[in-house]
Amino acid sequence: MIKVLLADDEVLVRAGVRAILGTAPDLRVVAEAGNGREALELARAHRPDVALLDIRMPVLDGLDAASELRRAAPQVAVVMLTTFSEDEYIARALEGGASGFLLKSGDPYELMAAVRAVHNGAAFLSPQIAHRVIRQVSGGRMSRRPAALQRIAVLTPREREVLALVGAGLSNAEIGERLYLVEGTVKAYVSAILGRLEVRNRVQAAVLAYEAGLVPPG
Incomplete structure (x- = not known):
C-alpha cells in the first residue's frame, strides 16, 4: 500500500483527488493538509511514501514545503500538483527536489500513475510539463x-x-x-x-x- 499525503488549500480539490486515489486498491490518502506548514507536520506524524503538494497555499507554499520536506524526510517522494504551467514554477519545483509535476487539469489516471512512478523511484512529468522541460533543454x-x-x-x-x-x-x-x-x-x-x-x-x-x-x- 502506497501512503499518500495530500496538501491543497481548496477542500473540493482535496476531495476530488482523494476520490480518484481511492479507486486504486494500492493507494491510500493517510493525511490531508490545507497549507504547506501543516503538510510538514503531518508528514512527520504519518510518514507517507508520497506527498502531493499544491503549488499555491497559504502560510507556506508548496514549493517551499517541498524543499523543506526533501531535507527533513528525503525518503518521501514529492509530486507538485497545480493549475499553473509557467516555466518558473517548473524550474523551482525541480530545483526544490520534486520528483513529479502534474497539472490539475490532467487525466485522473495520470495522477495515479504519477504516485506509483515516484514511489518506485522514477520521475513523472505530465505531458505538457515534459514538453516544456525538453524544449528548455534542447534549446x-x-x-x-x-x-x-x-x-x-x-x-x-x-x-x-x-x-x-x-x-x-x-x-x-x-x-x-x-x-x-x-x-x-x-x-x-x-x-x-x-x-x-x-x-x-x-x-x-x-x-x-x-x-x-x-x-x-x-
Whole structure:
C-alpha cells in the first residue's frame, strides 16, 4: 500500500483527488493538509511514501514545503500538483527536489500513475510539463554539452549506463530488467549517481544525461 499525503488549500480539490486515489486498491490518502506548514507536520506524524503538494497555499507554499520536506524526510517522494504551467514554477519545483509535476487539469489516471512512478523511484512529468522541460533543454543542448560531459566524467561506465536509462525515463525495476540487475542494486547505483553529480533528484539527473548526449533527442 502506497501512503499518500495530500496538501491543497481548496477542500473540493482535496476531495476530488482523494476520490480518484481511492479507486486504486494500492493507494491510500493517510493525511490531508490545507497549507504547506501543516503538510510538514503531518508528514512527520504519518510518514507517507508520497506527498502531493499544491503549488499555491497559504502560510507556506508548496514549493517551499517541498524543499523543506526533501531535507527533513528525503525518503518521501514529492509530486507538485497545480493549475499553473509557467516555466518558473517548473524550474523551482525541480530545483526544490520534486520528483513529479502534474497539472490539475490532467487525466485522473495520470495522477495515479504519477504516485506509483515516484514511489518506485522514477520521475513523472505530465505531458505538457515534459514538453516544456525538453524544449528548455534542447534549446541550448549543444552549448551545454562540454560542461555536462565534464560533470559525468566522474561516473564509472556502469553508472553512465544507469544514468542514460534514468534519462530515458525508466524506473529502477525497468533499469534492472534492462541491465540484468536486481532492483536494490539499481537503487544503490542511482543514489551514488545523484551524489557524484551533486543533483537533487532523478529529473535533474535526467536533464544532465540529455545534455551530455546519453539520451538521443526526440
